Amino acid sequence: MAATVLTSLSTSPMVLQPSSAPTVPEAANRGWKEVLSASYSSSTSGNWSWDASDQSVPSTPSPPLSNDSNKNFLLSSNNDDISDDIHESTHFMFEDPIPRKRKNSMKVMFKCLWKNCEKVLSTSSGIQRHIRTMHLGRNSDSDYSDGEEDFYYSEIEVNMDSLTEGLSSLTPTSPTTTAPPPVFPSLLVDVPHSEHIEVTGPHSHAPSLLSQSAPSTLCHIRTDHAYQATAPVTVPVVPELVGVGNTNGTGPLTETSNGISVSWQSPPVNFKGVPGPVNHVRPVSTGEKRQPAISTHTAVTKSHAFVTPATKATPGTRKPRGEAKKCRKVYGMEKKDMWCTACRWKKACQRFTD
DNA sequence: GCTGCCGGGGT
DNA sequence: ACCCCGGCAGC
Numbered sequence: 423m424a425a426t427v428l429t430s431l432s433t434s435p436m437v438l439q440p441s442s443a444p445t446v447p448e449a450a451n452r453g454w455k456e457v458l459s460a461s462y463s464s465s466t467s468g469n470w471s472w473d474a475s476d477q478s479v480p481s482t483p484s485p486p487l488s489n490d491s492n493k494n495f496l497l498s499s500n501n502d503d504i505s506d507d508i509h510e511s512t513h514f515m516f517e518d519p520i521p522r523k524r525k526n527s528m529k530v531m532f533k534c535l536w537k538n539c540e541k542v543l544s545t546s547s548g549i550q551r552h553i554r555t556m557h558l559g560r561n562s563d564s565d566y567s568d569g570e571e572d573f574y575y576s577e578i579e580v581n582m583d584s585l586t587e588g589l590s591s592l593t594p595t596s597p598t599t600t601a602p603p604p605v606f607p608s609l610l611v612d613v614p615h616s617e618h619i620e621v622t623g624p625h626s627h628a629p630s631l632l633s634q635s636a637p638s639t640l641c642h643i644r645t646d647h648a649y650q651a652t653a654p655v656t657v658p659v660v661p662e663l664v665g666v667g668n669t670n671g672t673g674p675l676t677e678t679s680n681g682i683s684v685s686w687q688s689p690p691v692n693f694k695g696v697p698g699p700v701n702h703v704r705p706v707s708t709g710e711k712r713q714p715a716i717s718t719h720t721a722v723t724k725s726h727a728f729v730t731p732a733t734k735a736t737p738g739t740r741k742p743r744g745e746a747k748k749c750r751k752v753y754g755m756e757k758k759d760m761w762c763t764a765c766r767w768k769k770a771c772q773r774f775t776d
Numbered sequence: 777g778c779t780g781c782c783g784g785g786g787t
Numbered sequence: 788a789c790c791c792c793g794g795c796a797g798c
Binding site for chain 1 (some may be wrong): 790
Binding site for chain 1 (some may be wrong): 778779780781782
């Protein structure tokens with residue numbers, strides 16, 4: 423059984439073998455294979471599982487794999503080194519899938535996901551160079567540090583024999599899949615529900631919360647956004663994503679267009695985010711960068727008609743109370759640390775303005 | 777009584 | 788600037 427699996431693994435995917443494909447000599451492949459075999463034979467099934475808890479830090483797999491090449495894999499910005507980076511990173515990220523050409527006529531292509539760009543190139547370095555030069559307006563040789571460059575492209579698999587439909591070939595057991603072999607079953611399972619990954623779409627919602635930076639099988643979005651790589655998947659981005667134009671009376675749970683229920687009532691400890699009206703100054707979470715061409719917004723803005731207090735102008739000095747529930751009411755005394763600072767200081771609420 | 781927040785004080 | 792709170796007015 424194990425031998426069968428090993429055999430199928432070692433002969434299957436070429437995974438990410440972008441520009442190096444034509445240049446990697448057979449000897450190198452053989453070396454890979456040996457490494458692979460050794461790795462696989464020495465590993466138990468436990469090594470094959472992908473800890474779901476790591477999804478919160480998608481670009482950094484499990485601790486034992488402490489290697490910067492991991493980072494390079496996702497954030498590599500020096501495309502001249504990408505071959506080495508990927509070579510190295512795939513080595514440990516996928517527990518050494520073989521970067522070897524498949525026997526069948528599957529071919530991995532790289533499709534640019536920028537808006538209105540259908541560019542498809544055969545190498546990742548090529549697509550990165552394309553993105554860099556065409557979309558980012560950079561010279562291909564400019565050196566950017568890790569995590570500062572944006573690449574949005576998908577890795578698509580072209581079957582020369584018969585074009586498989588959609589993601590149907592993503593099943594872990596499918597022998598026709600390229601890229602990460604059933605090493606990450608959970609990832610593969612995740613693929614369908616990260617619907618933002620579209621092979622055919624001109625753009626995708628790549629930096630979605632669900633985006634798993636780890637490569638999926640048929641295609642994966644490769645980005646460098648710090649927030650994507652480090653966002654704890656849930657809260658900090660949520661207020662913005664959800665576009666909570668009105669939190670008054672809507673309750674803590676909001677549903678995105680993806681059908682994802684999110685709660686901005688469970689922010690991190692130091693949460694200073696403001697799920698309040700759009701005119702409020704939104705504190706930018708650390709590392710948050712905006713993706714240029716891909717909109718992550720879901721227009722859930724509800725215009726809230728506050729009654730203008732003009733008709734009710736009190737003769738006194740105080741303006742009449744707003745109708746909006748303030749932090750005190752919304753969160754309650756027990757969650758005082760979730761109040762906006764103004765409320766905490768007994769000032770006019772900044773989050774739920776009138 | 778609860779709530780929102782002004783005004784003022786402390787650091 | 789940040790933080791706290793007494794006290795007042797609206798509800």
